[in-house]
Amino acid sequence: MVVAVLQYGFLPLALPAFSSESLLDKDMVQSAKDKQNPAVESHEWLGKLKELGQELNRDKAGLIGVVLITALVLMAFFAPTISPHDPTEQDLTARLAPPVWYEKGSWNHLLGTDHLGRDVLSRSIHGSRVSLLVGAAVVLLAGGFGVVMGLIAGYLGGRTDAFIMRWIDTQVAFPGLLLALIILAVIGPSLTTVVIVLSLNGWMVFGRMTRGAVLAVRQTPYVEAAEIVGCRWPRVIFRHILPNLTSPLLTLAILEFARIVLAEAALSFLGLGIQPPATSWGLDVAVGKNYMFMAWWLVTIPGSAIAVTVLAINLVASWLRLISDPQEREKQFARHMASKLRRHMKLETRKEPVSS
Numbered sequence: 001m002v003v004a005v006l007q008y009g010f011l012p013l014a015l016p017a018f019s020s021e022s023l024l025d026k027d028m029v030q031s032a033k034d035k036q037n038p039a040v041e042s043h044e045w046l047g048k049l050k051e052l053g054q055e056l057n058r059d060k061a062g063l064i065g066v067v068l069i070t071a072l073v074l075m076a077f078f079a080p081t082i083s084p085h086d087p088t089e090q091d092l093t094a095r096l097a098p099p100v101w102y103e104k105g106s107w108n109h110l111l112g113t114d115h116l117g118r119d120v121l122s123r124s125i126h127g128s129r130v131s132l133l134v135g136a137a138v139v140l141l142a143g144g145f146g147v148v149m150g151l152i153a154g155y156l157g158g159r160t161d162a163f164i165m166r167w168i169d170t171q172v173a174f175p176g177l178l179l180a181l182i183i184l185a186v187i188g189p190s191l192t193t194v195v196i197v198l199s200l201n202g203w204m205v206f207g208r209m210t211r212g213a214v215l216a217v218r219q220t221p222y223v224e225a226a227e228i229v230g231c232r233w234p235r236v237i238f239r240h241i242l243p244n245l246t247s248p249l250l251t252l253a254i255l256e257f258a259r260i261v262l263a264e265a266a267l268s269f270l271g272l273g274i275q276p277p278a279t280s281w282g283l284d285v286a287v288g289k290n291y292m293f294m295a296w297w298l299v300t301i302p303g304s305a306i307a308v309t310v311l312a313i314n315l316v317a318s319w320l321r322l323i324s325d326p327q328e329r330e331k332q333f334a335r336h337m338a339s340k341l342r343r344h345m346k347l348e349t350r351k352e353p354v355s356s
Contacts, residue, residue: 055323062319068312076128083122084110088277091117096295112297114287120297124305127281130274131309134191135260138198139253146203147249150210151237155218165211168204176201177266184272194273198263202256209252213245247324251317258313265306281306 056063075082097113098105105112111121153164180197187193214237217223226240267273268282276283281302288298 059319061315065312065315076132079125083125085119085122087123087126087279123279126279130280131261134264135257137195138260141199142202143206146206147210150207154211154214155237189272251321254317258310
């Protein structure tokens with residue numbers, strides 16, 4: 001109709017009638033009907049999960065990371081049930097007891113005790129709850145605020161973009177650890193304060209990355225189409241732009257989670273994070289450093305827990321980056337098929353009879 005008006009200058013008196021089947025392909029109609037069927041939709045989700053499992057099975061490093069993180073989450077969730085002792089329970093008669101594989105070790109304390117007779121295994125199990133809680137809370141707060149600022153700056157541009165980016169530059173220029181120490185020294189250390197301080201120091205990277213991604217898709221056809229039909233800018237950025245930034249933002253959030261675990265451990269080690277009688281891996285390392293040469297397990301076990309957690313998070317982040325990038329997925333699939341073909345050729349060669 002619009003073409004007729006532009007071409008002839010008037011609206012034709014009659015237009016031929018078109019049925020819905022002539023305007024839409026039958027496959028598109030059937031696909032729309034299938035989406036309204038809950039059974040078909042659940043089947044599609046199962047197919048996606050199966051494909052995701054196959055991708056994970058091809059990447060052994062990512063599989064190890066997922067297994068470790070799953071075990072860590074389960075350990076933190078069921079900490080009161082699986083920990084053999086109360087993490088704050090003291091037994092001075094068993095202070096600095098070695099792990100069970102030593103001659104003086106005891107099965108009552110598998111990984112030994114600290115200078116107050118508290119069970120190291122129980123404290124390590126409960127310490128995972130603090131690390132996961134702080135990491136998740138900081139990523140949600142800092143990521144949410146940073147993504148919103150980045151979306152606004154990248155889409156609106158102009159003075160809004162300049163103001164937000166100068167704000168980010170100013171805060172990045174100020175030493176993050178020094179800011180955290182000042183705030184914690186003035187307000188006082190606690191779990192809530194640690195979350196707020198780390199969120200204030202971590203939202204800038206989300207803002208910068210989101211702004212860059214928005215600038216990259218700002219002139220794409222689907223954004224321009226949303227603007228042409230009259231969508232307001234909040235709907236454009238949250239309904240059309242943000243869903244297409246899920247993959248890079250998810251990878252960044254997981255990497256920031258690992259950084260937050262290390263930052264919380266560092267603050268607790270300095271005495272400005274989690275305070276006794278609560279337990280934290282960084283706090284346990286700080287307490288055990290005075291007994292490092294006579295009771296190495298006080299530092300090694302919580303330190304190993306921090307290292308394994310960060311390693312697992314990085315492995316999962318690398319796997320997510322691979323599956324979210326189509327080119328990397330094609331390369332990984334090609335390597336998998338090539339190795340499978342080589343194994344098949346070796347088996348066929350072994351089955352061939354030896355010529356006399």
